[in-house]
Amino acid sequence: MSAKDYVIAPSILSANFAKLGEEVANVIASGADWIHFDVMDNHYVPNLTIGPLVCEAIRPCTAAPIDVHLMVKPVDRIIPDFIKAGANIITFHPEASEHIDRSLSLIRDGGCQGGLVFNPATPLDYLDYVLDKIDVVLLMSVNPGFGGQKFIPGTLAKARQARAKLDAYEQQSGRRIRLEIDGGVNTANIAEIARAGVDAFVAGSAVYGAGKDSDPHRYDSIVGALRAELAKV
Numbered sequence: 001m002s003a004k005d006y007v008i009a010p011s012i013l014s015a016n017f018a019k020l021g022e023e024v025a026n027v028i029a030s031g032a033d034w035i036h037f038d039v040m041d042n043h044y045v046p047n048l049t050i051g052p053l054v055c056e057a058i059r060p061c062t063a064a065p066i067d068v069h070l071m072v073k074p075v076d077r078i079i080p081d082f083i084k085a086g087a088n089i090i091t092f093h094p095e096a097s098e099h100i101d102r103s104l105s106l107i108r109d110g111g112c113q114g115g116l117v118f119n120p121a122t123p124l125d126y127l128d129y130v131l132d133k134i135d136v137v138l139l140m141s142v143n144p145g146f147g148g149q150k151f152i153p154g155t156l157a158k159a160r161q162a163r164a165k166l167d168a169y170e171q172q173s174g175r176r177i178r179l180e181i182d183g184g185v186n187t188a189n190i191a192e193i194a195r196a197g198v199d200a201f202v203a204g205s206a207v208y209g210a211g212k213d214s215d216p217h218r219y220d221s222i223v224g225a226l227r228a229e230l231a232k233v
């Protein structure tokens with residue numbers, strides 16, 4: 001895979017919320033590909049963040065895909081709101097949905113790409129029944145709920161396992177499903193994660209933390225450093 005086929009998706013969880021529109025536009029102007037949008041409900045995860053209103057507010061700030069990561073339970077009620085708010089990709093945790101197949105259909109029928117998110121200790125088995133309805137598999141490399149945590153090394157073996165499943169599916173269907181990772185990604189580990197078969201990388205604190213002292217906040221140097229690591233793979 002060439003370095004430009006990799007996706008870098010900064011999580012705005014670590015952005016300056018008082019200047020969110022600028023933070024979104026600047027990180028994309030600095031070379032990032034997607035905006036990762038973490039939705040937490042203080043129920044499925046022990047934190048409360050942003051919802052469809054904020055998604056709608058940042059939509060005009062960029063043409064880049066908005067990658068909505070739902071950490072909410074239940075999921076079906078909120079999916080149409082994010083579709084209306086301009087999301088492009090919507091992923092959810094299978095254990096938070098009572099009807100996984102239905103939730104995926106809701107996303108696809110609304111014109112978005114859809115996917116499942118796997119916590120560090122959630123088995124990948126759910127995938128076997130719904131691969132035809134999935135565009136992205138998101139592996140958590142931290143326990144969900146907070147930015148700035150350390151990458152859990154066991155996720156690398158799981159990424160290799162997921163890659164094998166997705167490659168086998170691609171052989172049979174001709175359709176490629178993205179493998180995305182979320183949590184603790186930085187310049188020191190991104191190449192190793194890519195070697196395990198991951199092709200989309202969420203990075204929150206590593207990206208937004210790096211630009212916070214520049215004025216205006218620019219992220220060219222950290223996004224460039226992440227790409228330079230990927231070019232070595």
Ligand SMILES: O=C(CO)[C@H](O)[C@H](O)COP(=O)(O)O
Nearest residue numbers: 144145147148183184204205
């Ligand atoms: O879903 C998440 C946490 O539940 C965030 O996307 C993730 O933690 C990104 O932040 P960082 O790169 O700082 O780990």
Ligand SMILES: [Co+2]
Nearest residue numbers: 038069182202
């Ligand atoms: Co996330």
